[in-house]
Amino acid sequence: MLYSLGERRFYAIATWPTPEPLMVAADTVEELEERMRQAERDIAWRAFPTPPPPDRCDGIHSQVPAVAPQHLHPYRRAA
Template identity: 50%
Template sequence: MIEPCWLVMYRVWARKFYAVPAWPMPEGLDIEADTVVGLQARMREAETSSCLPGRYAPLGGKEVTRDGE
């Protein structure tokens, strides 16, 4: 799993995947999930909800134009 804007770890003792954003956040944000797919879904959700206009937009997301391309 390649996520350039996240520090991703597998916590053996907890048997969970864990991610911390690598961009400035107003408050701490750490995410965990049982599976890689679940972790990625939560990371996309966090990226979307944390994108304030003109502030701290994470890199690596797919750019979409007005006509959807």
């Protein structure tokens, strides 16, 4: 975190790897903290991959292949 006497502003520079240099600025420490948190959320959100398209007829995303056939319902009793 830096403070500029000439600008009378607080600055924070990211120390973790980012796609581009990341710096936020604010007039108060509280505002700077909020902007830092927002920048962290924005970077984290971009890091999540997009989910794969549904591969089952019911639209549930699953990373584990189905063990039972699709037409069986394990929680229903057979009539």
